[in-house]
Amino acid sequence: MTDPRFNDPLTRRQLLRRAAVGGTVLSLPALLAACGGGSAASGTTAAATAGGKPQLKDVLNFSNWTYYIDTKKPTTFQQFQEQTGVKVNYYEDVNSNDQYFAKVQGPLSQGKGIGRDIFVATDNSRFPGLYVSQEWVQELDKDLMPNFANLVDAQSSPPFDPDRKFSMPWLSGMDGIAWNEDLTGPVTTVSQLFEDPKLHGKVTVWTEMGDTLGLVLLDNGDDPSKVTDESFNSALERVKTAVDSGQIIKFTGNDYVAPLAKGDYAACFAWSGDVAQLVVDNPKLHWGVPEKGGIIWTDNMLIPLGGDVPTASTYMNFAYDPKISAKIAVETTYISAVKGVKDEAVKIDPDAAKNPLIFPDDNILAQLHQNDPAMLNNEDYVTKWQEVQGQ
C-alpha cells in the first residue's frame, strides 16, 4: 500500500471488500425451504398502529423497476392508502443497478436525500453492499414492523446486511433466455443465443455483470458462485466474441422489454416475471432457464438518506403481510420472500401455486445458482466488463 493513491483512509476497494466480508451465498436448499411457505404472523398491519402512533408523511416516494407491481384494483397501494392515509408515489425509474447508482450517488455522497423514501437494489450486483457500507441508507424501524417475523429464514442474513438492519427483500426472480417464436425456434442455451447465425444481430444481454456473466459462466461449465480469473476471463471472452461478430447488438437494463415484445430482438437475456407478464399480450414470447442453469437474485428495499423512516418502515411492514405480498407476487410472477404467501396466493389464483416462476419447484431450484459476491465486487472485473460494452 505504498502507492500514493491508496493513502486515503478508505478506498473504494476497501469499501467493496468490506461490503463483501462474510460474503457467503445464500444456499439453495435454504431458498428452497423458503419457497415452501410456512405459517405467518397474521393480524399484521393493524399492529403497527396499535401502540404509540408513528407520525407518517402524507406520501411515500418509491423507486422500483418496471413490471414489478400489481395493477388490479384495488391495488396494494390503494389498500395501503386506505389503511394508513399514506399515498404512494411509485416511480418506475430503476432501469439498471449501475444507472440508478449513478443517478443517486451525487446527492447521497453529500448526505442529501434523493426525493425517495424507498428504492431497490439487487443482491446480484455490488450496489446493496456499497449503499450500506457508505452509510447512504438508513436503519429500518423494526418497532413499526411486526411483520418482519414473516421474512423467510433463507433471506434473513444476506452478506451485505447480515442482520437485515437496512434492507428487506422486495421480490426475487430468475435470469434466463426469452425468445420470440415468430422469429426463431426455442432458444435454450447461451451457446445458441451467442452463436446461432439465424439470431445474428437480434440478440441482447444485460448491462448487469452478475446476470449476464452468471449465465455465461454456467454455459461454460464453470461455477458462478466461485469465480476464478480464468473462468471470468473465458466468460468475458465469449461475450466479447459475440459482440465483435455482431451477434449481440445491445447491452440493456429493463429496457429490453419493449423491443422484445415488438419483435426487434429475436432472443435475449430476460428476467422471469417480465416475460410472464408480457406473454399475456404477446403469446409469441417464451422464457426459460437455460439448459446449463440459471441465476436467482433478490431485489432489496432500502431507505436512502433523506427518506422518511417511519413511513417507509410502515410500508415495508404492510408489504410483508402475506395477503399483500401474494397479490404482488401473483400479478408480477416473481417470488415473494414472505412466509405464508402460498396459502394466500391460492386464494387469488388456484393455479398460482403451480406456477414455478412464483413458487419454484425442486426441479427449477436445482437448476438455479447464485453469483459469487467476490466477482461482483472485483474492481478489475467491473472495468473489464465496461470495456466489453464499448465503454
Place this chain on the structure above:
Amino acid sequence: MGAFFHRHRGLTPYLLLAPGILWLGIFFLIPLAFLGYESLQSGLFPNFEFTWEFSNFSDALSLYHEQLVRSFFYAGIATVACLLLAYPLAYWIAFRAGPWRNLFLLVIVAPFFVTYLVRTLAWLNILANEGPVVGFLQWAHVLGENDRLLATTFAVVAGITYNFFPFMALPLYVSLEQIDPRLLEAAKDLYASSTKAFLRVTLPLSAPGIVAGTLLTFIPAAGDFINAALLGTPKQAMIGNVIQAKFLESLDYPTAAALSFILMGMILVALLVYARVVGTEKLTG
C-alpha cells in the same frame, strides 16, 4: 444615468461585454477548471486525490483511441451529408421559395419543437426491423432478407445527420439570402454560364454560411452520444458514450475528465487546421 454613460463613454463596450463574459466565466471557465483539476486526480470513487496524474491522459488515449477516431469519422460523414442535403434546400428557399420562404424555414426548425431524445427514439421505430423503411428496402431488394438498418453504422450516422441538419441549413440560408441577385445578373451579362456564375459568385459568397454550418454541425456531432446509444451497438460506441459511462456508470471521473479534454483539444486542433485551410476571414464572415 444617461449623464454617467455620456461621461464614461469609454466604458460602454465593457458594460456590454460584461453579462456575456460573466456568464461564460461562471458556467464555462469555472467548470472547465474543475474538470481540469479532476482529470489529474487518481484513486477510486469516492476517494479521489489530486496527484498530477498525467498518465490519465495517455491511458485514456491508448484505451479509447478507437472511439475517438470513430467519433471524428462519424461526425465528418454526417457533416458532409448535412452540407450536401442542406445546400440545395437552402439555395431553393433563398432564391426560389418566394412568399413560402418563412413556411419552409419553419419546417426546417419544426423538429426542434420535439426533444432531441424523442426525435432519436422515433428513428428507432422508423429503422426498426419490422418498420416501414426496412420493409420497403427489402421489397425493393436493396436489403436482403436478413439485413437490417437499426444497430448499424448507417443508422448512427443517419441519426446524427438528421439531428444536426438545421444547424447546417439555417446558416447556409442566411448567407445565401444575403447574396445580391444583381451580382448574378451581372455575371450572366458578362456571358458566364449558370454553372460558372454559381461557382464564381454564389458559392464563394455563401462560404461563411458553409463554414459556420460545418462548425455548428461537426463540433457537437463529434461529442454526441445519444445517436450511438440508441441507434448503434457497442461497435458504434463514440467517445461521448465512453465519457458518459465513465462519469455516470463506472464513476471513473478522472478518466472521463481526461477524455473530455482530449476531445476538446482534438476539436480545437481540427478547427485551427480548418481555419488555416479556408482562411480566417471566412470564419467570421
